[in-house]
Amino acid sequence: MQQKKTNDGKAYVISFIAMGAVAVLYSLIFPMYRWQHYLIVAGIALLVGRVVFIMAQGLDTSKEAPVQQSIPKTGDSAVDTLVEKGQEMLSEIRRENDLIPDAELTAQMDQLDKVSNQIFHTVAEHPEKAPQIRRFMDYYLPTTLKMLSGYRKMDERQVKGSNAQETRVQIRQAMSTVLQAFDKQLDALYQDEMLDISTDIDVMETMLKQDGLIENGVKGQKQ
Numbered sequence: 354m355q356q357k358k359t360n361d362g363k364a365y366v367i368s369f370i371a372m373g374a375v376a377v378l379y380s381l382i383f384p385m386y387r388w389q390h391y392l393i394v395a396g397i398a399l400l401v402g403r404v405v406f407i408m409a410q411g412l413d414t415s416k417e418a419p420v421q422q423s424i425p426k427t428g429d430s431a432v433d434t435l436v437e438k439g440q441e442m443l444s445e446i447r448r449e450n451d452l453i454p455d456a457e458l459t460a461q462m463d464q465l466d467k468v469s470n471q472i473f474h475t476v477a478e479h480p481e482k483a484p485q486i487r488r489f490m491d492y493y494l495p496t497t498l499k500m501l502s503g504y505r506k507m508d509e510r511q512v513k514g515s516n517a518q519e520t521r522v523q524i525r526q527a528m529s530t531v532l533q534a535f536d537k538q539l540d541a542l543y544q545d546e547m548l549d550i551s552t553d554i555d556v557m558e559t560m561l562k563q564d565g566l567i568e569n570g571v572k573g574q575k576q
Contacts, residue, residue, distance in 0.1 A: 372398040424470075424477045432480040435490060436473050442494050443469055449501045453508060461528045462501065468535045469494070475542045482542050489538050497531055500524050 376398050385391065424440065426433050443466055450462040476483050504524045507517055561567045 371401050424473055427477055427480045429480045429483075432476065432483045435483055435486075436477055439469070439473050439486075439490055439494060442498055446498050446501060449498070449505050453501070453505050455504075455508075455525075458501075458504065458525055458528065461525070461532060465497070465528070465532055465535060468532070468539055472535070472539050472542065475539065479542075485542060486538065489535075493531065493534065493538075497528070500527060 376395075424436055427436075446462060447466060450459055453459065472486060472489065476486060501524075504521060506512075507521065558567075
């Protein structure tokens with residue numbers, strides 16, 4: 354939460370500068386010889402300062418938006434539609450994430466965005482793997498979007514209380530679990546390739562032993 358504290362500090366500085374600028378501008382345009390005038394300018398300055406603080410509070414100039422890479426078409430309309438739908442949901446997740454000033458949750462969503470894009474790139478490169486991400490597409494990704502949207506709405510409406518706080522904690526914990534699940538989904542897409550590599554190593558190991566070129570297996574070699 355250190356980044357959130359930093360943003361708050363910057364927001365206070367910016368809001369004070371804005372309040373001072375409003376006071377100076379008002380004094381140059383309107384008369385300031387009655388006490389009522391000072392009350393008016395103070396009220397306007399406080400209002401502007403509050404608006405500027407809220408706007409600046411959610412501004413995080415240190416965070417770079419994830420670089421999005423275009424996913425090539427496969428030529429299979431069903432797979433291309435599936436990937437496009439997934440990309441649209443990711444775009445919605447990014448928009449929701451941009452509206453939530455929570456550094457911890459933002460970091461989780463950035464990582465989720467990266468893993469999800471890797472999943473879609475893998476499916477685009479291997480369209481035959483599309484059936485493996487059906488549940489990912491039909492439930493996991495949309496449910497993630499729903500949870501994030503709910504978190505954002507509670508923040509916007511400034512919902513407080515023990516139930517709201519507990520829900521926020523549950524959402525952050527759920528996102529951590531979702532990230533692990535998405536990593537496993539990506540890993541599962543490469544399971545066949547990893548199995549092929551392991552088989553190739555076993556075959557090569559056997560041949561090397563038969564030819565008398567090694568005594569221990571390749572996997573047992575010390576580095």
